[in-house]
Amino acid sequence: MIKTSARPPARRRRRVARGKLTAWLFIAPLLIVNVLVIAGPGLMSVYYSFTDWDGLDQADFVWFSNYTDLIGDPDFRRALLHNLLWTVFFLVVPMSMGLLGAFLLSRIRRGQLLFRVLFFIPYVIATVVSATVWRQILSPTSGIGPALSNLGIPLLDDVNFLGDGDIALGAVAFINNWQWWGFLVVIFLAAMQGIEPSLYEAARMDGAGAWREFWNITLPSIRPTFMFLSLMTVIWSFLVFDYVYILTQGGPAGSTDVLSTVMYRAAFSEQQAGYASAIGVMLALISAGTVCGYLYLRRRLRWDI
Amino acid sequence: MTAVPALDRGRPRSHAKRRGSRRTAKHPVAYLILSILALYAIGPMVVFVLASLKTPSEISESPLGLPGEFRWDNFATAWVEANMGAGLMNSVVIAVSTAVGVCVIAGCAAYALTRLDLPKPGVFILYLLVASSLPIQLFLVPLLSLWTKIGLYDSRFGLIVIYWAIYSPFATLLIRSFLIAVPKEYEAAARIDGAGEIRVFTRIVFPLVWPGILTAGLVAGLQAYNEFLLAVTFIQDSENLPASISLYSFQQGFSPNWALVSAAGLIMVLPVLALFIALQRRFVEGYTSSGMSG
Known part of the structure; x- marks a missing residue:
């Protein structure tokens, strides 16, 4: 046994x-x-952010001086402001376009698939290519400005979209949006297709118009997706790099600098790898802080978002 | 001879059209707005395609007009001058290796998480979520220094390993969601018959979850093909440059030759567009699951 x-x-x-x-x-x-x-390397970055590392071997411990330098650095502060403006732009423009496109698509039957493919095509195109497409269209010598003045509309004749510091950041954001919004349409549409049709029928019985249907049924029903994408938008807006680097390299005169381009310059052209690591750590903290803030609002304060 | 069938086909088509327009008439405003949005999405691409078939002087004279004569030789010139031939080859090698590697790495990991006796799978999933949301900027600088030290800087393999690491966490979570949907009884039966883990995986599990694995591979391959920040940082030698970086260097400068730049850009985009249109449902599925995982 x-x-x-x-x-x-x-x-x-x-x-x-x-x-x-x-x-x-x-x-x-x-x-x-x-x-x-x-x-x-992530942990090494945290360590190097407390040193004066030059990117090669030399790395002496300097405690928090990289971080205090950051706070006093006008380049860093300007870049941070640009990232904040970028966040606001991307929370408003592509989100509205994505919701509009998805809502309209969810209400039609014929051609839904075709429109969805057309909207999504810019998203699968490489950043470098879409930047190139728009660099040409916005070029002051061979773009939309000269094309319009050929038609007798000298509206955009002297506008140098990417070369004028006052509008360059907006132009870069506009170009990035061109690639981005179609992705949002597809995601929002997938979420909207999961909504119970009886909800709409009930609203129609009450005589609700399209606007009220959107506001009272569609938007509340896709709220988890909407919140997730808003959260992602905030995080990605602080990490944006490709379009700025390809189109303007942060210029003219820093007018399109964002945190990532400042960091890239510090690391690879100014040999201030310790300082760049500090910016990298700040970016990670901003991402983590955004997520934690969202979870805090939801779990602790029980906000219904 | 051709006229008769054309007439024959003409009637049902016009009938279908009428029915279609009646349904369209239900939402004229919706179709109008959607068409404007579609024009915004596709218009720039059309301008780009036209530019690739013009001469530079035609572009500056009428930027949005049709070319007088289609100049297909722009593509041949761009292929050589912009180094797009070599770039495309490198990009395809990088994208395919990334896709295959990510499928293997993530497939095995997802299998361990759902089927094998892994202690505390929840901890691993948490690690994956954190790892996939850490910004590249956090580890970029020390990674470059590490890669230089161990000889992976400026090599395609070095770049591929980085892509494996950053695209695997999401792929693991995606494949895991497919694995959870497969009933465990199938495998239990095979194990009773004496099949080993690898046999169970290749014979029983894989045939059931391959759509998920294919989607994960497609998304990872496309991301690797289009990626910019890591490619521009980690590849220096012109022999190893992927198409994205070849194009980036070719379009730099104050006034590049837009006809050739457009042709070079199209060379890079066409394989992706063809793949996307052929497999658009799977692409959309993959990206949708990435956007809705909230």
């Missing part, structure tokens, strides 16, 4: 141990590349 019951647990333990080993082997590749590329 004792003999027979003693054997299976030992075997089972062995099998459990072997099962654990297999499990670790299966997840090992993911963990190895992740630690090597993300976690390891």
Whole structure:
């Protein structure tokens, strides 16, 4: 009796141990590349942000001086302001266009698939290519300005969209929006297709128009998606890099600088890798802070968002 | 001979059209706004395609007009001058290796998370969520220094490893959601028959979840093909440059040759567009799950 019951647990333990080993082997590749590329260098960045590292070997501990320098750096503050303006733009313009496109698509049957593909095409085009497309269209010598004046409309004749510091940031944001909003249409549409049709029928019985249907049924029903995308918009707006770097490199005279381009310059042209690491850590903190703030509002203050 | 079938086909088509226009008439404003939005999305691409077939002087004379004569040789010139041939080759190698690697890495990890005896899978999932939301900017500078030290800087393989790391977490979560939907009884039956883990995975599980794996691979491959920040940072040698960076250097400068730049850009975009239009449902599915995971 004792003999027979003693054997299976030992075997089972062995099998459990072997099962654990297999499990670790299966997840090992993911963990190895992740630690090597993300976690390891991420932690090193935190360390280097407290040093005066030049990007090569020299790294002396300087405590918080990179961070205090950041706060006093007019370039950093201007870039932060541009990121905030960028956030507001992307929370308003592409979100509205995405909601409008998705709501209209959800109400038609014929051509829905075609419109969805057309709206989504800019999103699959590489950033470099869409930046190039728009650089040409906005070019003061061979773009829309000269084209209009050929037609006798000299409206945009002397407008240099990407070369004029007053409007360059808006132009870059406009170009980024061209690629971005169609993605939002597709996501919002997928969320809207999950809404119970009986809700709309009930509203129609009450004689609600399209606007009231959108406001009272569609928007509340897709609120989780809407909030998630708003959250992502805030995070991505602080990390924007590609379009600014390709189109203006932060210029003219810093008028389109964002945190990422300031960081890139510090790291790779000014040999201030410690300072750049501090900006990188700030960016990660902004992302984390946004998520935590959202969770705090939802979980602790029980905001219904 | 051609006229008769044309007439024959003409009637039902016009009938269908009439029915269509009646349904369209239900939402004229919706269709109008949607058409304007579609024009905004596609118009710039049309201008771009036209520019790639013009001469530079035609572009500056009438930027939005039709070309006098279609200059297909712009593509041949751009292929060589902008180094797009080599760039495209590098990009395809990078995108395919990224896609395959991400599928293997994420497939195995998702399998371990859902099927194998992994202690505390919740902790791993939390780590994946955090890792996939950390900004590249956080680890970019030390990563470059590390890659230089271990000889992975300026190599396609080095860039591919980075893509594996940053695209695997999302792919793992995506494939995991497919695996959860597969009943475990199938595998239990195979294990009773004495099949090993690898056999169970390749014979039983994989055939059931391959749509999820394909979607994850497509999304990762496309992201790698289009990626800019890491490519411009980690590749220096012109032999290894992906198409995105070849195009980036080619379009720089105050007044580039827009005809050739457009042709070079189209060379980069056409393979993606063809793949997207062929597999658009799967692409949309993949991106939708990334946008709705909230």
